[in-house]
Amino acid sequence: MSIPPDHIAIIMDGNGRWARQRSLPRSSGHQAGVKTIRQVVEHCARLRVGALTVYAFSSENWQRPEKEVSFLMELFVRALRSEVDKLHENNIAVRFIGELDVFPHALREEIRHATEKTAANSGMRFNIAVNYGGRRELARAVTAIAASVQRGELNPDDIDEALVTRHTWLQDVPEPDLFIRTGGEQRLSNFLLWHLAYTELFFTNTLWPDFNVAELDAAITHFSKRQRRFGQTGDQIEQQNQND
Ligand code: IPE
Ligand code: IPE
Ligand code: MG
Numbered sequence: 001m002s003i004p005p006d007h008i009a010i011i012m013d014g015n016g017r018w019a020r021q022r023s024l025p026r027s028s029g030h031q032a033g034v035k036t037i038r039q040v041v042e043h044c045a046r047l048r049v050g051a052l053t054v055y056a057f058s059s060e061n062w063q064r065p066e067k068e069v070s071f072l073m074e075l076f077v078r079a080l081r082s083e084v085d086k087l088h089e090n091n092i093a094v095r096f097i098g099e100l101d102v103f104p105h106a107l108r109e110e111i112r113h114a115t116e117k118t119a120a121n122s123g124m125r126f127n128i129a130v131n132y133g134g135r136r137e138l139a140r141a142v143t144a145i146a147a148s149v150q151r152g153e154l155n156p157d158d159i160d161e162a163l164v165t166r167h168t169w170l171q172d173v174p175e176p177d178l179f180i181r182t183g184g185e186q187r188l189s190n191f192l193l194w195h196l197a198y199t200e201l202f203f204t205n206t207l208w209p210d211f212n213v214a215e216l217d218a219a220i221t222h223f224s225k226r227q228r229r230f231g232q233t234g235d236q237i238e239q240q241n242q243n244d
Helices: 015-021 026-046 066-089 105-118 134-150 161-166 213-224 234-243
Strands: 007-011 051-058 093-097 125-132 178-181 200-203
Touching: 015 026, 026 051, 026 066, 026 213, 051 066, 066 105, 093 105, 125 134, 134 161, 178 213, 200 213
Parallel strands: 007 051, 007 178, 051 125, 093 125, 178 200
Antiparallel strands: none
């Protein structure tokens, strides 16, 4: 097995189509997707991946039918309630990224409980993006930075990329090395726009409830064969590898 990436980011897509293929309601697809998350989280922790960030609900997903949105809110509450002890046992630190204050009280409570209970864990960092939008994240960062300038605490000349990163929700984890999107769409859907600048992208047609550990391993192997050049030439990278 190849060396795993330090940070994996996943768009878990295709639950609705998985259900439709089986003539089931979309909610059954979301329900089935929870099992996949559990397997992926446990596998990443076993592989000693440093951080896993998953997209569970986008800032645009509020536009779905009300029935689906409320099912998802209830599913998040149930899933957090049933999974948090296991996550804690596995020494995983759970964090949530996105605008959380708009959620129903019960969900905000589960989010708080899961975050606090696992806060001191030293194993894998598990970030769950809910009501998350990459543009919203950047707009908030700009607002916060502008306020610092206005208060006289910051000089506009001191605004650099590292400062912007520090104003994002993923400020304290290295940017993702590998991005995976299931469900066949090849787009970012407003996920981690700032942090994916140099991430390796992997798309699969597999629908999220059918995604599994074997396919995750295949994605990691695929990733390990890519040459990450960050603007340099392939020869330069080979030279550096020889010197290491
Ligand atoms: C992803 O699956 C889950 C969420 C967005 C919450 P979808 O529900 O988008 O599934 P498809 O794309 O309709 O198949
Ligand atoms: C992205 O999937 C959001 C999540 C997986 C949570 P969508 O299914 O909402 O994305 P679009 O609308 O097809 O781009
Ligand atoms: Mg979708």
